[in-house]
Amino acid sequence: MKSQSAEFISGQKAGIHKPVTTEKTYAYSVSGGAGGHGIKISTASYGTRVGSSFGRGYDSGTTGILPIGNEKTTMQHLNDRLASYLETVRNLEKANAQLEIKIREYIDSKGPLKGSDYSKYFVTIEDLRSKIFTKIQGNAQLAICLDNARLASDDFRVKMEYEMSMHKTVEADVARLRKALDDTNVIRLHLENDIESLKEELITLKKNHETDLADLRAQITQAGVHVDVDAPKGQDLARVMEEMREKYEKIALKNQEELKAWHESQITEVQVQVTESTTALKEATSLLSETRRQYQGLDIELQSALSLKASLEATLRDIEMRYNKEVEKYNIVILRLQEELSQIRADIQQNGREYENLLNIKVKLEAEIAEYRRLLDGG
Incomplete structure (x- = not known):
């Protein structure tokens, strides 16, 4: 099975970079942060410089080449990246939970769940x-x-x-x-x-x-x-x-x-x-x-x-x-009530967009985890 590489670009709270480059044809790239903004998955051609936010002390512009035959070194790097990735996932889940709590509190105070205010x-x-x-x-x-x-x-x-x-x-x-x-x-x-x-x-x-x-x-x-x-x-x-x-x-x-x-x-x-x-x-x-x-x-x-x-x-x-x-x-x-209602709707839409972004981050992270599991199982 062909090995794949992933590029992680630093987000809002993850400032650690670790470059990994393989000699295969394609590589997956995931960029994100604990703040939940800017997550994306892309593919890069052979020889493209890729970086990850889950490394420890490496610069994102550094390129490392892993030989195909050195499977032990490759697995070591993958294990390090997976550990960093899991740590980032836990941080993101924690941040996601905090954001969900804040969103729920905000919706409870001003959102559409508080129908009595509108009825008033x-x-x-x-x-x-x-x-x-x-x-x-x-x-x-x-x-x-x-x-x-x-x-x-x-x-x-x-x-x-x-x-x-x-x-x-x-x-x-x-x-x-x-x-x-x-x-x-x-x-x-x-x-x-x-x-x-x-x-x-x-x-x-x-x-x-x-x-x-x-x-x-x-x-x-x-x-x-x-x-x-x-x-x-x-x-x-x-x-x-x-x-x-x-x-x-x-x-x-x-x-x-x-x-x-x-x-x-x-x-x-x-x-x-x-x-x-x-x-x-x-x-x-x-x-x-x-x-x-x-x-x-x-x-x-x-x-x-x-x-x-x-x-x-x-x-x-x-x-x-x-x-x-x-x-x-x-x-x-x-x-004044119309202005307040418009502001509440704008806040609800903004919270909805943020929540949607967090859900997209979660889905992409789950897809990335599944890809790493597939790579580990394949290796």
């Missing part, structure tokens, strides 16, 4: 999310209340405008009725003046009639005396005068009755108009008072709605300010 962060995040959602719901409710107050304010404004128009209409009606009442009073005064004038005219007519009648009587008396002396037909003239007097009295009485009836009808009509105007004025005054009362009530409600709206807007601004501050604070906490 998740619980905090869920709590923050629920608070944010509650704030959003509160803002939505305040916005709804603000919209309702705005709609109520608009309704009150529409009602107030309608009541104002009704108020103006009622005031116009009252002014019109007052003007009608004034016109009616003027007409009544004119009618009263006409009645007084007619009464005076009636009195004048009566006086004139009495004067005329007295004159006629005087004339009749004089004529009767003359007739009694000269003409016996004076009785017929007296009868004619009496008939004329009765006729004029009937005409005067009829005119007086007609004038009285017309006067009474005018007075009744004026009184009816005055009564109607007074009733309408009272109704308009009552309606105006009711409209003023409703206007005052609506104005009070409008002021209350405006005050409520202003209060809700101030509350909304305060809540939005506090909400923004809380969100900013929660964002800072989330960013």
Whole structure:
């Protein structure tokens, strides 16, 4: 069986070098250290300078040639290298165990095995999310209340405008009725003046009639005396005068009755108009008072709605300010937690890579041990 050679390059903790070179075609090379970094196995052609970290006092650049026939010397060198190799393996296993303990402790403190820490962060995040959602719901409710107050304010404004128009209409009606009442009073005064004038005219007519009648009587008396002396037909003239007097009295009485009836009808009509105007004025005054009362009530409600709206807007601004501050604070906490989580993941990945390197070192060392055993068994 062909003999093989191995080259070991110094690692982190193994600083001893021992060169071994064979005259065969290929040689295996293993480099490593107790720190567990940089282990590799390679092949080298004949005559390549190889070194081992398991020698005792030899320089890695020195080349030693072992003859093929000197098996005792070769076995001695192999035994020395194997002893140094086994010592290095024990050191590496011890360092590997220490690293495994450190990795386990680190994983127990910060690694994925500590799920409660992440769940604590998740619980905090869920709590923050629920608070944010509650704030959003509160803002939505305040916005709804603000919209309702705005709609109520608009309704009150529409009602107030309608009541104002009704108020103006009622005031116009009252002014019109007052003007009608004034016109009616003027007409009544004119009618009263006409009645007084007619009464005076009636009195004048009566006086004139009495004067005329007295004159006629005087004339009749004089004529009767003359007739009694000269003409016996004076009785017929007296009868004619009496008939004329009765006729004029009937005409005067009829005119007086007609004038009285017309006067009474005018007075009744004026009184009816005055009564109607007074009733309408009272109704308009009552309606105006009711409209003023409703206007005052609506104005009070409008002021209350405006005050409520202003209060809700101030509350909304305060809540939005506090909400923004809380969100900013929660964002800072989330960013810090994300940074910690990223750092933990990076540490876990680094530990995983180191652990993988140690496993690779172990596998390569086991392969090297198996190769030496095969060489020993073959020798």
